[in-house]
Every structure is written in structure tokens, then in C-alpha cells.
Amino acid sequence: MFNRLNLVLFCLVYHSGNTSISVRGKNGVNVTLTCESEVNNIVHTELFSESEEIDVCQDEECSVRVFKEGNCDVVIKNLSFSDAGKYYLHVYYTNDQTELKRLIRTYHLHIHDEITVKTGEELKMSVLLSNADKVEKSSSGEWREVWKRDHGVWSNRLMDTDGNLIIKSFLDRDAGTYRVLDTEGEILITLTVTESGTESKDKLSFTDKDKTEDTEQQTKWIVPVVVCLVILAVNVISVIIWRHQHRGHTQVPVQENTEPPHIL
Incomplete structure (x- = not known):
């Protein structure tokens, strides 16, 4: 050395x-x-x-x-x-x-880095370095300050804890790009945050719509079938009851005796 x-x-x-x-x-x-x-x-x-x-x-x-x-x-x-x-x-x-x-x-x-977060989860960003002066966020091209060294966080949904910038419960509006700047305005960190549930929600909505349409189609043919089965069952029960009520009135034919009488 x-x-x-x-x-x-x-x-x-x-x-x-x-x-x-x-x-x-x-x-x-x-x-x-x-x-x-x-x-x-x-x-x-x-x-x-x-x-x-x-x-x-x-x-x-x-x-x-x-x-x-x-x-x-x-x-x-x-x-x-x-x-x-x-x-x-x-x-x-x-x-x-x-x-x-x-x-x-x-x-x-x-x-720089990219991460995905699920809605409702806590997001912890270890970006509050000793040389960090402020943190800005952009989701539409316009940068907005969310943390300043001499002020802290600008929203009650954020926390500044042990060098971490924490979003308590992540929402879709929290997605975007975060950048950390030093006192000279130089970029230290760029972090792109996306919501992992967005695509899943779209797929879920589409699936639910399909299920609703399928249910409506099934209802169109199930209802007539059920009505027919009910009518058939009523008819069968009516026949059974009628036969039961008229069983005692049924005439049994008398057989004719063809043998000649015995003469004593």
C-alpha cells in the first residue's frame, strides 16, 4: 500500500x-x-x-x-x-x-431505479441522504416539492423517518417519478414508482363484465326450462291425486259363469 x-x-x-x-x-x-x-x-x-x-x-x-x-x-x-x-x-x-x-x-x-407498489401498501424510499436538500415528484411533467430539509414533508400522508421518505398507504395518485436534489440542484436519485394493481384492475373489470354477460345469457334459457319443469310436475301431481281419489269407484267387470249348474 x-x-x-x-x-x-x-x-x-x-x-x-x-x-x-x-x-x-x-x-x-x-x-x-x-x-x-x-x-x-x-x-x-x-x-x-x-x-x-x-x-x-x-x-x-x-x-x-x-x-x-x-x-x-x-x-x-x-x-x-x-x-x-x-x-x-x-x-x-x-x-x-x-x-x-x-x-x-x-x-x-x-x-436511478424503478419499483412497483400495490395499492394500500406502505412505500418506504431510502432517499433522504445526508446531502439531500429536497425531494420532488412528477406524474405529468410538472415537478412538485414533497420534502424539504428545513421543512420536512408537505403532506400528512408522508413521513420522514430515519432517512426514509414513507408513504403510509399507497394510492394510484402517488405513482410517478421522484427525484432527490442536493443544495446545488444536482440530481442525486431518480426513482420511478408505478402501481402494480392498475393492470390487474383493468383485467378484473373486464372479467366481471364477461361474467355478468354470461349470467344474463344463462338466465334467458334457464327461466323457461324451470317454468316447463314446474308445469310438468304440477300435471303429474294432479294425475296422481285424481287416481287416488277415484280408486274406490272403479268398477270391476263380473266374469260370466259358463259351467252348467249341478243337478242334485
Whole structure:
């Protein structure tokens, strides 16, 4: 590991350029901070956020989260919203044994993501970073502020808790795009929120309509059949009752005796 003290051994340190680079990355994937330089004889690479120095493994074969790749690029693995913000890359290199130079790159890392939420569920957005100044929401192209650092939330349906912006019970009107801005107006996070129940509701409405139509069609032929069965049953019962009432009045024919009378 390069020791900072070794830098003092060089006679002079030259500062080479300070270019701001915008970088966009997706939540949960990797992003590369390219140094965009062909410098050789690199002695050391350092990466700083706005609040701290970040350990950078100098070997791209490392399994750590931040490592140097290629000549002087730096890779950040498995991005999270908390990674959004400014970064400063210092690349120390030399052309001979007496002169040390430093290449400086400034990055603004903007992280985006998309999520779906069911109606009525709680939506927790971990977007209230320490460098966040405000959160805006747009569903029709017009941005509206929903949270401000010095004010908090602008609606009683929202909560600001432990760095999370929470919608207590998600409604379809809460769907849209949310963006988090820093004090300079730079975008830190863009989060697109959609309602997962919208398509299902459409399908459900269509299904219910079909069921209603099917029921109406069934009613058209079931009612006549039931009426016929009732009439038939009444007729059968009437016949049975009539036979039962007239059973005692039925005349049985008398057989004629064809044998001659016996003479005593």
C-alpha cells in the first residue's frame, strides 16, 4: 500500500486538470468512474466522497467493493442510493524519479431505479441522504416539492423517518417519478414508482363484465326450462291425486259363469 509519507520524498507535486464528469448508475449494479487518461507509471490512486476517503483496492482482482480497473478507472460494486453524490479521484503518477504529478477528476454520481407498489401498501424510499436538500415528484411533467430539509414533508400522508421518505398507504395518485436534489440542484436519485394493481384492475373489470354477460345469457334459457319443469310436475301431481281419489269407484267387470249348474 502506498504511504502518503512517500509523496513528500518527491521534489514537487503537479496538479493536472480537474474535470467534472456526470455518471449515471442503476441501484444494485456496478458503475465505473473512468479517469479518461492514458497516464503511465501510476504510483497510487485515491478516491474521496464529500465526507470521507474511500478505500480503493489497487488490484482489479480484489473482492472488495471498490477497486481499480485497467489503467486508472475505479469501479464501485453493487450501488445503493447512499452512494449518490460527488466523488474526487486522485491519480498520482510520475514520468521520472524526481517529479510526481497528480491527476484530479471530479464525478457526480446519479443513481436511478424503478419499483412497483400495490395499492394500500406502505412505500418506504431510502432517499433522504445526508446531502439531500429536497425531494420532488412528477406524474405529468410538472415537478412538485414533497420534502424539504428545513421543512420536512408537505403532506400528512408522508413521513420522514430515519432517512426514509414513507408513504403510509399507497394510492394510484402517488405513482410517478421522484427525484432527490442536493443544495446545488444536482440530481442525486431518480426513482420511478408505478402501481402494480392498475393492470390487474383493468383485467378484473373486464372479467366481471364477461361474467355478468354470461349470467344474463344463462338466465334467458334457464327461466323457461324451470317454468316447463314446474308445469310438468304440477300435471303429474294432479294425475296422481285424481287416481287416488277415484280408486274406490272403479268398477270391476263380473266374469260370466259358463259351467252348467249341478243337478242334485
